[in-house]
Structures are given as structure tokens and as C-alpha cells.
Amino acid sequence: MYVVETLATESLGNRSYLVAGPARAVAVDPPRDIDRVLEAAARRGVRIARVVETHVHNDYVSGGLELARLTGADYAVPAGARVSYARTPVEDGDELDVDEGLTLRAVATPGHTPHHTAYVLHDAGVPVAAFTGGSLLLGTVGRPDLVEPRLTEDLARAQHASAHRLAELPDAVRVLPTHGFGSFCASTQSGGGDGEAATIGAERGRNLALTKDVDTFVAELLAGLDDVPAYYAHMGPVNGAGPAPIDLTPPRAADAAELAERLAAGEWVVDLRSRTAFADGHLAGALNFDGGLATYLAWLIPWGKPVTLLAETAEEIAAAQRELARVGIDRPAAAATGPWEGWLRDGDAPRSFPxxxxxxxxxxxxxxxxxxxxxxxxxxxxxxxxxxxxxxxxxxxxxxxxxxxxxxxxxxxxxxxxxxxxxxxxxxxxxxxxxxxxxxxxxxxxxxxxxxxxxxxxx
CATH class of the missing domain: 3.40.250.10 (Rhodanese-like domain)
Known part of the structure; x- marks a missing residue:
């Protein structure tokens, strides 16, 4: 018996997976905040024996290296990926034991990246699920333009071939992608929520790569590509070098005088309150992100610029800090909580707009x-x-x-x-x-x- 637990990161449109057998488990494309993976394994009473990556991610910082270090798990990464740390290099066709009767078979699926690899879960030798990462998504595929512009068309053609290779699996095999639930890594809007069948059979009838010839598919795919979030340029190098362990300790507290100094220095002071509350009154110069931190704040902020967070509660600061750490913005410079009027110095005029x-x-x-x-x-x-x-x-x-x-x-x-x-x-x-x-x-x-x-x- 086995179970697949989905760990969704809705803010990034991504999903990671824990495949648990009776005693051991494998984590697929784990998030930076690995406490979620550890909690899922503890709840099921299993030991994480393997961690696998489908590719070097371009949209979030992976927790794979740290998860493997903490658990002693084998860390499997596609052999073609350029990384600076020790790992088990995975080649096409390799089989990885998970637990008694459970194995993963590596399937080379280039397209989203040149080294992309999917993993097919076999239960007693029968294929039951495919962890497709950024290759075959629900209704679409991962975008092919995140590596190098000169490779984009070739990778688009490779995506088509990779999708067709996965489509050779039996109809009932579940399709479990990492990207595509609002992620900018999807080439078009991905379909298929939790309530919709996500199987190889379903994808044969609806997936863009499986319902169009290669030339039509490539032409339409390339024509529909939108802008790439700016922070993506930093994710690949971070993941290739080996991310540092996540640090979610609370940031230092800032008073009104320090907030004014940080604004005067050109730093970002970000108000996390609702857009309604912000419009009604706020600290002059503050920026409002009522959601969208892991996408839009990371996209907009000049990389490396200090950011200070403002919120009504410490819990809201902690949630925002976790969101930002997922995309490599590791440590807020400072934070302030409480009523927003306390963020103004005596005599400071608040701002508002209709x-x-x-x-x-x-x-x-x-x-x-x-x-x-x-x-x-x-x-x-x-x-x-x-x-x-x-x-x-x-x-x-x-x-x-x-x-x-x-x-x-x-x-x-x-x-x-x-x-x-x-x-x-x-x-x-x-x-x-x-x-x-x-x-x-x-x-x-x-x-x-x-x-x-x-x-x-x-x-």
C-alpha cells in the first residue's frame, strides 16, 4: 500500500509530493519550507528515504538539499543538471527503490529544461502515477523559454516529444505535475483542479502537446509566451549552487523613526494590510502588497534591496516571511506590527487615496x-x-x-x-x-x- 500526499504552494502555483509506503517515503520537488514535508512524514509515521528533483527549478528555491541533509535521505537530481553539491545523478531508465514493492523509474523529459526528468511510480511493477514536474502539465506543458533564448524553439519541440513519451503510459496512470496551478512556469493556463481527473488518458484528449502536430504546437506555444518574472533569473543559480537552510526566525522590530530612516534611504517598506485598509490610511512612502508576495513583490523589487514588513500581527509577518523565503528573499531587514498609526512619527501626515x-x-x-x-x-x-x-x-x-x-x-x-x-x-x-x-x-x-x-x- 502507498499514499501520495500533495503539498500545495498556492501562492506560486506549485505542488510538491510525498509518496509514503508502509515505512519509507520519497519527497518529490520539495519546497523551501521543508517543515511541511517533515510534518507530513511524521504524521504518517514514515522515514524520508529519498528526495528527488525533476529539474533545477527556475521559480522557487528548492528545499531538497536541506531535506536530504536533515533526514539522511538519498538526494537524486538529473545527471545533466549543473549543480555544485554531491547528489545521486539520475539517468533515463534508472530505478529508485522507495519501499517494499514501490519504485520510481526515471524518464528523460527534456523541454522545460534540457535535463528535465519525470518519475513514474510503480506499485508491484505496475505504473500508477507520473511525477511530471514541468513537462506534461494538466492541459498544457511547462514553458520552454526559462533557460536560454537560443534554446527556446528546440526545447519547445523537445516538450512535444517528451509529452508523447509520457503518453505511452497506461490511461489510468495519474499525472502529478509540480507546476501549472497558476504558476508562471506553465506555458499557458493549466487546467485540472483536484476535482478533475488528472490521468494519462485524460491528457491524451485535452493536452495541447498531445492534440496538435509538432509544428502547430510549437508555433502556438511560442506565440503565447508571456513575460517571465524577473526573480526567475536568480532561482536557477541559487538552486544550482545549493540553497542555504531556511531561516524563519522573527525579524528585528522597527519603530517609527527607523521606518522613516529606511524610507529615506530608498529601501522598501511594505504594508501587508488589506488594500482597503491601506487606501484608507498609511505611512507615506510605504508600498502595499495585499497578497502576491511570492510573485509580484519578488518580481518588482530590485534584487537584494532591503525590505521591511508592516502588519497588524506577528503571525502575518511570519506568513509573509515564509512566502518571501520560498523565492530567495531570505531575511526582512525589520518589521513593525500593531495599529498602523504607530508607524508614523509625531507630526507625520498619513497618506490615503480613494x-x-x-x-x-x-x-x-x-x-x-x-x-x-x-x-x-x-x-x-x-x-x-x-x-x-x-x-x-x-x-x-x-x-x-x-x-x-x-x-x-x-x-x-x-x-x-x-x-x-x-x-x-x-x-x-x-x-x-x-x-x-x-x-x-x-x-x-x-x-x-x-x-x-x-x-x-x-x-
Missing amino acids: RADFAALARARAHAREGGAPPVVLDVRRDIERGEGWVRGSTHIPLHQLPQRLADVPEGTVWVHCAGGMRAAMAASFLDAAGRDVVAVDDTFDAAHAAELVTVPGA
């Missing part, structure tokens, strides 16, 4: 036609979203480009929007910190359509 919906934007535009000041509309969605429709007359600067392009935002009061409100709130905080008058549009883009504000391509 929130609105798309209906209010439509009314503001109607008022401008009667002689009022026209609102400046800033769209911070990604290019691929913009291509499906945009607010007429809006300026487009994707959120990840905004800190470097603040000077490109037209003069006037800026109504900033995204697709749902979270990124607009982040962008509004950057504009507010730069001294701009801003309105955060906290609304879904469907409401922009309903307000008849949107131009659709080809319409």
Missing part, C-alpha cells in the same frame, strides 16, 4: 465631456490580457514595468486598474509613494465591459 469601480470611471469620463478634467486611465495588466480588450484611451504599463516607468504615466489624477483589483492596489501604492494623485479601481474587468468602456480587438 477606491472606485468601473461604473464610477464611466461617470468621471462623462463629467469630463461636460468640461471636467479627464481622468488618466492606467492599465497594469500583462500584455496577453491587454490583447483581449482594453479601456478606450487608457495607457498601458504592465505592473512589473511600472516602478521603472513612473515618468511615463500621463499627468493628472490616475485611475489605475487591472483585472480584479489586487495589482491595481499595488500599482496605486507605487504612484501614491511617488506623490501622484491616484484612484484605485477595485473591480473586475467584466464590469468595465458592462460599463461600455472596453474596446475589443476586431470589433
Whole structure:
């Protein structure tokens, strides 16, 4: 008997797995915060005997090396991966024992990276599950452009071949990918939640790589690739060198005077409160990340710049610290908790800005036609979203480009929007910190359509 436990990291769109037999277990693509893996193994009463990586990850810091060190487990990494630490190099066809009757068979599946390797779990010699990492995802495949631009087309073709190789497995074999649940490592939006069958048989009928010929697949795959988060450039080297153990000890406490000093030094002071609370009142110069830390803060911050965290409770600081450590932002410079007014020095003026919906934007535009000041509309969605429709007359600067392009935002009061409100709130905080008058549009883009504000391509 065996069981597969899924350890989801929703903020990164990734999943790791613990395969437990009666006494021993294997961890597949473990996260940086390995306490979750250790707790799962302890709960099931098994010893982690192996740790395996499908590839050197580009989107998060792996906990594999530290997990293997702490447990004494064998650490298996694809032989073609360039790493600087001792590990068991895995070649195509290698078999790794897990527990009595349980084995993993390595299957070379280049495409997401040149060395990518999937692992097929066999129970008493019968294949039952495939840990596909960044190769065969649910409905799609991992993107092939994270290694080297000159390799992208060749890797895209390799992804097609790798998917077809995995598709030779029996229909009932479960497909258990690492990426694809909102991860930017997926080449297109991945389907298949926990409630949907994820099997080789299901993928044969829906996966892009298995339903299109190679030339069509490659052309469509390359045409649909979007921007890569900037912090990805640092993840591969960190994982190749061997990540340091995670340190989640609380950061030092900062008072109002220190917060002011850090802001004056050009450091980032990040307010973790809800976007509603932040808009109502906040420390001047602070930036608001109500979610999206492991993706958008890591994408936007200049790598290595000190960051100080603000939150109402120590528990919120700890959760944010864990999120950031997963992507290599290891130690906040400082933190402050409690009522936000305590983050201001005596005499400091707080900042605030209004929130609105798309209906209010439509009314503001109607008022401008009667002689009022026209609102400046800033769209911070990604290019691929913009291509499906945009607010007429809006300026487009994707959120990840905004800190470097603040000077490109037209003069006037800026109504900033995204697709749902979270990124607009982040962008509004950057504009507010730069001294701009801003309105955060906290609304879904469907409401922009309903307000008849949107131009659709080809319409």
C-alpha cells in the first residue's frame, strides 16, 4: 500500500509530493519550507528515504538539499543538471527503490529544461502515477523559454516529444505535475483542479502537446509566451549552487523613526494590510502588497534591496516571511506590527487615496465631456490580457514595468486598474509613494465591459 500526499504552494502555483509506503517515503520537488514535508512524514509515521528533483527549478528555491541533509535521505537530481553539491545523478531508465514493492523509474523529459526528468511510480511493477514536474502539465506543458533564448524553439519541440513519451503510459496512470496551478512556469493556463481527473488518458484528449502536430504546437506555444518574472533569473543559480537552510526566525522590530530612516534611504517598506485598509490610511512612502508576495513583490523589487514588513500581527509577518523565503528573499531587514498609526512619527501626515469601480470611471469620463478634467486611465495588466480588450484611451504599463516607468504615466489624477483589483492596489501604492494623485479601481474587468468602456480587438 502507498499514499501520495500533495503539498500545495498556492501562492506560486506549485505542488510538491510525498509518496509514503508502509515505512519509507520519497519527497518529490520539495519546497523551501521543508517543515511541511517533515510534518507530513511524521504524521504518517514514515522515514524520508529519498528526495528527488525533476529539474533545477527556475521559480522557487528548492528545499531538497536541506531535506536530504536533515533526514539522511538519498538526494537524486538529473545527471545533466549543473549543480555544485554531491547528489545521486539520475539517468533515463534508472530505478529508485522507495519501499517494499514501490519504485520510481526515471524518464528523460527534456523541454522545460534540457535535463528535465519525470518519475513514474510503480506499485508491484505496475505504473500508477507520473511525477511530471514541468513537462506534461494538466492541459498544457511547462514553458520552454526559462533557460536560454537560443534554446527556446528546440526545447519547445523537445516538450512535444517528451509529452508523447509520457503518453505511452497506461490511461489510468495519474499525472502529478509540480507546476501549472497558476504558476508562471506553465506555458499557458493549466487546467485540472483536484476535482478533475488528472490521468494519462485524460491528457491524451485535452493536452495541447498531445492534440496538435509538432509544428502547430510549437508555433502556438511560442506565440503565447508571456513575460517571465524577473526573480526567475536568480532561482536557477541559487538552486544550482545549493540553497542555504531556511531561516524563519522573527525579524528585528522597527519603530517609527527607523521606518522613516529606511524610507529615506530608498529601501522598501511594505504594508501587508488589506488594500482597503491601506487606501484608507498609511505611512507615506510605504508600498502595499495585499497578497502576491511570492510573485509580484519578488518580481518588482530590485534584487537584494532591503525590505521591511508592516502588519497588524506577528503571525502575518511570519506568513509573509515564509512566502518571501520560498523565492530567495531570505531575511526582512525589520518589521513593525500593531495599529498602523504607530508607524508614523509625531507630526507625520498619513497618506490615503480613494477606491472606485468601473461604473464610477464611466461617470468621471462623462463629467469630463461636460468640461471636467479627464481622468488618466492606467492599465497594469500583462500584455496577453491587454490583447483581449482594453479601456478606450487608457495607457498601458504592465505592473512589473511600472516602478521603472513612473515618468511615463500621463499627468493628472490616475485611475489605475487591472483585472480584479489586487495589482491595481499595488500599482496605486507605487504612484501614491511617488506623490501622484491616484484612484484605485477595485473591480473586475467584466464590469468595465458592462460599463461600455472596453474596446475589443476586431470589433
